[in-house]
Structure formats: structure tokens, C-alpha cells
Amino acid sequence: MATIKERFKAKADDLSAEIKEILKKHGTRTIGEVQLSQVYQGMRGITGLVTETSLLDAQEGIRFRGYSIPELQEKLPKAPGGTEPLPEGLFYLMLLGELPEVRDAEEVTSAWQRRSHVPNYVFDAIEALPKSSHPMTQFVVAIMALQTESIFARKYAQGMSKKDYWDAVYDDSMNLIARLPRVAAYIYRRKYKDEKHIQPDGLLDWSGNFAHMLGFEDESFKELMRLYMTIHADHEGGNVSAHTTHLVGSALSDPYLSFAAGMNGLAGPLHGLANQEVIKWIFDLREELGVALPSKEQIEEYVKKTLGEGKVVPGYGHAVLRKTDPRFSAQMEFGKKHMPDDPLVNIVWRVYDVVPEVLKSLGKVKNPWPNVDAHSGALLVHYGLVEYEFYTVLFGVSRALGVLASLCWDRALGLPIERPKSITTASVKDWLEGKGEIWGD
Ligand code: CMX
Numbered sequence: 370m371a372t373i374k375e376r377f378k379a380k381a382d383d384l385s386a387e388i389k390e391i392l393k394k395h396g397t398r399t400i401g402e403v404q405l406s407q408v409y410q411g412m413r414g415i416t417g418l419v420t421e422t423s424l425l426d427a428q429e430g431i432r433f434r435g436y437s438i439p440e441l442q443e444k445l446p447k448a449p450g451g452t453e454p455l456p457e458g459l460f461y462l463m464l465l466g467e468l469p470e471v472r473d474a475e476e477v478t479s480a481w482q483r484r485s486h487v488p489n490y491v492f493d494a495i496e497a498l499p500k501s502s503h504p505m506t507q508f509v510v511a512i513m514a515l516q517t518e519s520i521f522a523r524k525y526a527q528g529m530s531k532k533d534y535w536d537a538v539y540d541d542s543m544n545l546i547a548r549l550p551r552v553a554a555y556i557y558r559r560k561y562k563d564e565k566h567i568q569p570d571g572l573l574d575w576s577g578n579f580a581h582m583l584g585f586e587d588e589s590f591k592e593l594m595r596l597y598m599t600i601h602a603d604h605e606g607g608n609v610s611a612h613t614t615h616l617v618g619s620a621l622s623d624p625y626l627s628f629a630a631g632m633n634g635l636a637g638p639l640h641g642l643a644n645q646e647v648i649k650w651i652f653d654l655r656e657e658l659g660v661a662l663p664s665k666e667q668i669e670e671y672v673k674k675t676l677g678e679g680k681v682v683p684g685y686g687h688a689v690l691r692k693t694d695p696r697f698s699a700q701m702e703f704g705k706k707h708m709p710d711d712p713l714v715n716i717v718w719r720v721y722d723v724v725p726e727v728l729k730s731l732g733k734v735k736n737p738w739p740n741v742d743a744h745s746g747a748l749l750v751h752y753g754l755v756e757y758e759f760y761t762v763l764f765g766v767s768r769a770l771g772v773l774a775s776l777c778w779d780r781a782l783g784l785p786i787e788r789p790k791s792i793t794t795a796s797v798k799d800w801l802e803g804k805g806e807i808w809g810d
Pocket residue numbers: 608638639640641643676680681682683684685686687688689728733734735736740741742
């Protein structure tokens with residue numbers, strides 16, 4: 370029986386050959402046109418990247434290798450007695466493009482268990498930061514400290530051949546994913562739990578062990594972690610964290626450097642940090658109104674106040690999606706099943722009843738519907754994980770699965786350094802006046 374690495378290599382060789390053939394026959398075909406407004410407005414809608422692991426449809430939401438989130442919940446292997454998918458299975462699916470059997474997910478679990486040792490100097494690097502540092506800052510510093518372990522960097526320095534890049538990236542990616550829960554849990558227990566650290570449980574799956582090291586033994590919290598780690602893993606290639614990891618990796622920066630760069634992007638409030646902003650916004654709303662469950666009218670007033678202060682409503686809107694995010698819906702289903710009467714969860718649902726209409730009335734918001742971040746915090750608070758500044762770290766641990774599986778593909782397919790063309794407004798004005806072309810080298 371071939372190892373996951375050997376199976377990946379065989380698949381990558383097949384796809385490389387196929388892509389060569391496609392480009393030979395169709396490489397000059399035009400995929401779309403670029404308007405001047407798109408160049409100025411965040412490259413929205415410009416197709417310019419290949420990401421094999423997942424594809425986002427504006428109406429339907431994300432599909433991982435063709436499978437929607439409800440399909441993953443049905444088809445991916447589960448932990449014994451559990452109903453939520455194991456992210457190990459999703460990683461396997463993203464990497465190999467095939468649904469895993471139970472034994473395949475188990476193989477990933479045991480590979481990550483074997484690779485999970487975090488050297489002490491990584492904890493020392495975290496300890497060198499003040500405890501008040503944001504958890505994402507501590508997380509990125511820890512990833513950078515781990516970089517000294519990079520097999521890719523070491524082998525590159527020794528003169529590795531191009532054809533072996535994928536192999537070193539695969540090992541670095543597997544090691545990094547295996548170590549992230551320990552690093553993240555260390556940051557959490559250091560900052561919020563009097564430095565009372567919890568040793569890993571080598572018998573648990575990746576998310577179950579993560580929950581355990583964070584200090585949560587409730588089985589339904591472990592189920593939430595499995596779902597959370599699955600749905601946050603990947604959202605095709607153009608979002609800031611995925612695109613940054615891919616871009617930095619294209620310079621042959623190793624997976625640690627590339628992933629740390631992606632995490633700096635995830636730490637922005639318009640991207641992953643929105644999950645902490647949502648719960649902060651709801652806590653502020655509750656405090657200002659002085660009620661446990663505000664009415665729809667009260668919420669509407671508060672939303673209008675937020676907008677009036679020139680702020681965004683966190684957790685709503687998306688650059689690509691034009692419907693309720695299925696990742697929001699999956700969390701809503703989890704809430705209905707495990708905590709239908711939780712007051713905070715009920716606020717999230719009430720906000721969902723109110724915000725889209727208010728945002729629509731502005732006439733400029735392209736997507737008034739909730740994204741993944743609108744729901745996650747309330748579920749975590751239910752189990753006692755109330756320290757919302759930590760939420761983006763959870764998102765980051767999950768995001769590693771998608772962006773690092775993609776990085777393996779990038780190197781296996783030999784994708785080149787990324788270097789789109791930029792222009793100046795002066796050159797645009799010349800072009801508009803017919804004084805020549807603005808593009809070209
Ligand atoms: N509240 C208020 N205004 C919003 C808004 C929101 N939730 N979403 C969009 N808008 C505004 C934009 O700020 C923009 O206003 P200006 O023209 O005055 O600059 C206008 O509506 C048009 O924006 P858009 O084309 O609809 O949205 P973008 O593609 O530019 O941005 C996003 C997408 C997600 C950054 C934006 O919707 C937003 O800021 N949402 C709140 C933050 C958030 O939840 N981010 C998490 C996204 C998911 C993730 O990555 O984790």
C-alpha cells in the first residue's frame with residue numbers, strides 16, 4: 370500500500386502532464402477581460418490563480434474538491450461516536466482529490482501525532498513576548514520560531530533539485546500542521562489560564578487533542594472543534610490568507626515563512642479577525658442596551674448606529690459570495706442541535722433577521738448576508754471559550770490545512786514565481802489620452 374506522500378506524487382505527475390497538454394492546445398485562449406475599475410478595486414472578479422483544493426461559487430458557497438459542506442458532513446470519516454467530519458479526512462480530500470476511507474483519515478491522524486513534537490525554543494520565543502501581545506502576534510512569532518525546522522530551507526541551501534521541492538514542502542507542511550494545535554493551545558493557556566499548560570493526549574484525533582490541550586473535555590466541544598477545523602480550512606485561492614501563502618511560497622520561501630505571511634493577513638479585521646470583532650460587537654450591544662436578548666428593533670437601531678459611526682457590521686458581506694455563507698448555516702445547524710436556547714446564539718440569529726435588510730437599504734453593499742465569522746464566536750462562548758481575541762488563532766490553525774495542501778500542489782506542479790503587472794495613474798491617463806499602451810514589461 371503506497372503512502373499518502375507516494376499517492377500524492379503519482380497524482381501530481383498525472384496532473385502536471387495533463388496541464389502541459391491543456392496549455393499546449395489551449396494556452397492562448399482568453400479567459401476574461403479586465404476592466405479599469407477592477408484594477409483599482411481590489412482585483413475583484415479577475416481570474417488569475419490556480420488553486421486545486423476548493424472552488425467558491427457566489428450563490429452556492431464553497432465546494433472542496435466538488436463536495437459541499439453538508440456533503441462533507443455526510444461523507445467524511447467521523448471520530449468514534451461523533452457526527453461531525455474529521456478535518457484529517459478533509460485534508461486527505463484536498464491533497465489527493467479523493468474521499469478518504471476511515472483508515473485514510475486514521476493514517477493522517479497518526480502521521481500528525483508522530484510529527485507533533487514542538488521544540489522548547491518555540492515556547493521560549495512565545496515567552497519572550499509580553500502576555501498582552503495579541504494571540505495572533507504570538508502565533509506568528511511561534512510559526513517563525515518553528516521555521517528553523519524547515520526541511521525545505523535546509524535542502525534548498527544544500528542545492529536541492531527543482532524536482533524535489535514538492536517532497537520537502539510536503540514534509541514541512543505535515544510537520545507544521547501537526548504542531549500548530551500545541552502551539553495555539555500553549556498561547557491560550559499562557560495568556561488566559563495562568564500558564565497552566567495541558568500535555569497532549571496521543572490517543573486523540575487532531576481536533577479532539579486540540580480541544581483537550583485548550584482545556585475543554587466536553588465531547589460536544591470536541592465535535593464543534595472538528596466542524597470548526599473543517600469549515601474554516603479553505604475558501605479557494607484569492608482570499609487574503611490563501612493568496613498570501615501562495616504568493617510568498619512562489620518565491621520559494623519555505624512553508625513556515627509562507628504560512629506565517631498568510632497568518633499576518635488573516636489577522637486583519639476585514640478577514641479572519643472579523644470573528645473576534647463580531648462577538649465584541651455583540652457584547653458591546655448587550656452592554657449598551659443592558660438586556661440579555663435585545664429585540665429586533667433594538668438591534669436595528671444598533672446596526673444603524675454602527676454604520677453611522679463609519680464602521681462595518683462585522684460578520685456580514687463578502688467579496689465573492691452573494692448568499693448566506695454555508696459555513697454560517699452549518700454553524701447555525703450545530704447551534705440548533707446543541708444549544709437552541711443559548712441567549713448569545715439567539716442574538717446571532719436575531720441579528721441575521723435584521724442586518725441583511727439594513728445593509729440592502731444602503732444600496733452599495735454587494736452581499737448583505739452573513740459570512741463564516743458571524744456565528745463562530747457565540748458557539749465558542751457557549752462552552753466557556755470567551756476570550757475572543759483568541760478566535761482568529763483557531764481560524765488560523767484550520768486555515769493551515771487548505772493553504773498548505775495547496776502549497777504542496779504549487780511546488781508539485783512547478784508553478785512559477787507570481788508577478789502580476791501593476792500600473793500608475795499617470796500611465797492610465799496617458800493611455801486614456803491615446804498616448805500609448807500602459808501594459809507590457
Ligand atoms: N457593513 C458595512 N458596510 C459594508 C459591509 C458591512 N458588513 N460590507 C460591505 N460594506 C460596504 C463596503 O465597506 C463598501 O463601502 P465603500 O464603498 O464606502 O467603501 C461597499 O459596502 C461595497 O463593498 P462590497 O463590494 O460589498 O464588499 P468588498 O468586496 O469590498 O468587501 C468585505 C468584502 C468582507 C471586506 C466587506 O463586506 C466587509 O468589510 N465586511 C465586514 C468584515 C467581515 O465580516 N469580514 C470577514 C469576511 C470573511 C473572512 O474573510 O473571514
